[in-house]
Amino acid sequence: MRLINRHPGRSRLLLVLLPFALLLMAYFGGSATRLAENPNDKLLPSATQMVAAVDRLAFTADKRSGDYLFWQDTGASLTRLGLGIGIAAVAGLCLGIAAGTLPLFGAPLSPLLTVLSMVPPLAILPILFIAFGLGELAKVMLIVIGITPMLARDLEQQARQIPAELLIKAQTLGASTWTLILRVVLPQLLPRLLIALRLVLGSAWLFLIAAEAIASTDGLGYRIFLVRRYMAMDVILPYVAWITLLAWLTDLGLRQLTRLAFPWYEGAKA
Amino acid sequence: MSDKQPGATPPAARGAGAFLQVKNVWQEYGDQVVIERLNLKVAEGEFCTLVGASGCGKSTFLRLLLGQERPSRGEILLDGAPLPGEPDASRGIVFQRYTVFPHLSVLDNVALGLELPRSPLLGRLFGSAKRQAREQAAEMLKKVGLGHALDKYATQLSGGMQQRLAIAQALVMKPRMLLLDEPFGALDPGIRKDMHALLLELWRETQLTVFMVTHDLSEGFSLGTRLLVFDKVRLDPHAPNAYGARVTYDIPLNVDRRAVRAAVDALPAHIGAGLPSAL
Numbered sequence: 001m002r003l004i005n006r007h008p009g010r011s012r013l014l015l016v017l018l019p020f021a022l023l024l025m026a027y028f029g030g031s032a033t034r035l036a037e038n039p040n041d042k043l044l045p046s047a048t049q050m051v052a053a054v055d056r057l058a059f060t061a062d063k064r065s066g067d068y069l070f071w072q073d074t075g076a077s078l079t080r081l082g083l084g085i086g087i088a089a090v091a092g093l094c095l096g097i098a099a100g101t102l103p104l105f106g107a108p109l110s111p112l113l114t115v116l117s118m119v120p121p122l123a124i125l126p127i128l129f130i131a132f133g134l135g136e137l138a139k140v141m142l143i144v145i146g147i148t149p150m151l152a153r154d155l156e157q158q159a160r161q162i163p164a165e166l167l168i169k170a171q172t173l174g175a176s177t178w179t180l181i182l183r184v185v186l187p188q189l190l191p192r193l194l195i196a197l198r199l200v201l202g203s204a205w206l207f208l209i210a211a212e213a214i215a216s217t218d219g220l221g222y223r224i225f226l227v228r229r230y231m232a233m234d235v236i237l238p239y240v241a242w243i244t245l246l247a248w249l250t251d252l253g254l255r256q257l258t259r260l261a262f263p264w265y266e267g268a269k270a
Numbered sequence: 271m272s273d274k275q276p277g278a279t280p281p282a283a284r285g286a287g288a289f290l291q292v293k294n295v296w297q298e299y300g301d302q303v304v305i306e307r308l309n310l311k312v313a314e315g316e317f318c319t320l321v322g323a324s325g326c327g328k329s330t331f332l333r334l335l336l337g338q339e340r341p342s343r344g345e346i347l348l349d350g351a352p353l354p355g356e357p358d359a360s361r362g363i364v365f366q367r368y369t370v371f372p373h374l375s376v377l378d379n380v381a382l383g384l385e386l387p388r389s390p391l392l393g394r395l396f397g398s399a400k401r402q403a404r405e406q407a408a409e410m411l412k413k414v415g416l417g418h419a420l421d422k423y424a425t426q427l428s429g430g431m432q433q434r435l436a437i438a439q440a441l442v443m444k445p446r447m448l449l450l451d452e453p454f455g456a457l458d459p460g461i462r463k464d465m466h467a468l469l470l471e472l473w474r475e476t477q478l479t480v481f482m483v484t485h486d487l488s489e490g491f492s493l494g495t496r497l498l499v500f501d502k503v504r505l506d507p508h509a510p511n512a513y514g515a516r517v518t519y520d521i522p523l524n525v526d527r528r529a530v531r532a533a534v535d536a537l538p539a540h541i542g543a544g545l546p547s548a549l
Contacts, residue, residue, distance in 0.1 A: 163368035168338055169436075170371075171357035173383035173443060179393030183382065187373045264373050264423040 045234035053234040057223075069223065073239075077220040078246070080136065081208050084143025085197065088204075091148045093186075093193055096155025101167075101185050102177070110156065117149030122210055129215060139211035146207040147200040151193070158192040159185060191262040198254045205247055288347075289314035289479060290335075290447070295344035296514065297330050304330045306514030308344070310498075315531055317473055317480045317524075319490035322500030327515040328483045331500070332449050335481060336363055348446065359387060362440030366452045369436035370424035377420040379435055380407035383443050407442060414438045414468060430461035434468065441472060450482040454489070462486075466493060477531070495528045497521040 008015050031044035045053075058070035099109040125142055132138040162185060170184045212221030220243055227235045258265065292310035296303065305327040312318060320328040333339045334346060337356045346353040354360070371379050384403035385395045395403055411417055414434040419427060424435060433453055440448055454462045470493065473480055484490050490497050499519035506512045522528070 165365045165368040166371060168336070168357050169363060169365070169369065169439070170382075170386070172336075172359060172361060172363050172445070173439065174359040174387035175393065176386075176390060179386050179390065183386065183393040184371060262373070264425065 042231045042233055045237065049234040050238050053232070054238050057235065069218075070242075073218055073220045073223050074242070074246075076216075076218045077208060077212065080139050080212075080219065081143065081204060084140045084208070085147070085201075085204055087140070088144045088148040088151055088200075089193060089197060091144065092151025092155055092196070093189065095148070095152035097159055097181060097185055097189065099152065100156035100159025101181060106156070113149050113152050113156070117153055121146035121207055125211065125214065134215040139208065139216065142211045143204050143207045147204050150200050150203070151196050154196045154199075155189055155193060158189055158196075162188055191258050191265040194254050194258045194262075198251050201247060201250055201254075205243065209243075288312070289316075289349065291347040291350075293345050293347065295334065295341045295346060297327070297334065297339070298342045298514070302511040303514035305334075305341075306516055308516045310517060310520075312479065312496075314479055315477050315535075317493060317495045317527075318482070318498055319494035319496070320481060320483045320498050320500060321485070321487055321490045322515065324485075326500040326502065328500045329451055332451050332481060332483050335447070336361055336449055359383075359443050360446045362443055362445035362448045364433065364436045364440055364448070364450045364453045366455045369453075370427075370432050370439070372423065372425045374424060375420065376411065376416060376422050376424055376427065376435055377404055377407055379424050380410055380438050380442050383439055407438075410438045410442045411435075413472070414441075430457050430465060433457065433465060437469070437472065441476065441478075444476075445478070447479040447481065450480065452483055452485060455485060462489070469493065474527075491523060494523050495531075497523055 027044065028047065031046050034041045034044050035046055054070065058068060061067065062069050095109060095113065098105040099113065100106065121142060124145070128138045128141050128145070132141055166184060167180065170180045175183065208219075209221030209224070212219040213225040216222040220239055224236050224239050288311040290310075290312040292308055292312075295305060295308040297305040304325075308331070320331065322328050330339070334341055335353070337354055337358065340355050348360075357363070371382065374382060381400075381403045384406060385400070386393050388399070388403075389395055394400070408417070408420055411420060414437055416427075416431060416434055416438065419431065424432065427435060436453070454465050457465065466489065469480075472478075482490075482493065497519070498517045499521075500515045501518040502513055502515045503518060504513040
């Protein structure tokens, strides 16, 4: 049978888990070998070492401040990320609808968004620090500036793809421009906004960690770059795994939300 | 009318009063002339079917009537006043595709038209006003045979059911005229027949003026009270776009239905008002 016609049957779960298992095996195999040669090796810490590090950071109060650093870092990072994504979503939605639905707004906005989305956000990070100081605002703004143009351009495209027939129909049903946007365009774009958010989530985390690494006193990115000085891989690796888990959970949450809040969306694509 | 006008007297000439007047309308896109020197008078309550080859300006004419486009030259008068230059609630439309809102239930698809004009700020009604709008919408949906599917999403309906929904959407607005752009073109023949019966029944009941573009000649003949054939009178083989189309044949049809309509109109208002629904 040709390869293209062979499908995973009952073995699907096995195939899903296989690469993860291989990765872990390779890592812990390497770790064991290195630690056997040199018990003080820091590059590939063992599971026990990582558990100890997590226990120290997450379940033991910090001696100096009395805080649980791991949770404090998580809280700080998620707050920044949430604020950044929230502001970007609202801004992207407004810009996208304006540019994609109203030709008079689209004419000046559309080329501007294209150009703005080409500006590498990290290159203007210094400008943000100069303009907004080293506080929370600059970090949130980096996320907002980084992902808003992407969201706005995507939603503009999606708004353009709403069939003209529907917009004309709404007008024959007595809609003004405003109520047409409110009752026809916006509800059709919301599920697409959630999908766009899932796509820019990776970028959002990138900008967050970059901002935290450069100027911060807490946060997941800050901690990773702090302990780098001591080559504390036993902290860095669990943090990276934790960030990955958080990102994956957010993605899953957004996907479920799309399904639950917009049950019509799957059917409408056909 | 045009040079090729056959013997039949156009209905407007029989003193029926011009509900819609098309005066010397041209529609050009750059060098391409689509419609030229179109003159037409249509009485209220006519069922006009528009036929002709592809690219002969039938759909363009419908877009002009809808207000989606404005004529390059000439004017279209509705009751003596110029037709509004953008789509509005006075003209209902049913397209061939993308006719229903996918994000709304069947009921809300129709109720939307009752909510939008009454709520300029939010576009939606609340409380008893909302309930009333939904009741009215449900009644209209029962009339088009969708009473059983009120809570489904519009996209869960079959093609024929979606067109029924689109007709209900248009009719609930009580428009001055109903414009149909090949509404049944994508349906299979059995369903199309059901739709014809439904459309005729609704037309009798509402006394609407209907314009229907169709590729199906038999459909054009069986449904309409007036068949308008769009064709190019002049043709330059070296410049096929140089001349536009106009109405070359204007054929009165289904005289019996037209006579019934005229008889009802002739009755004194207090008797005639209750009649059409009984027909």
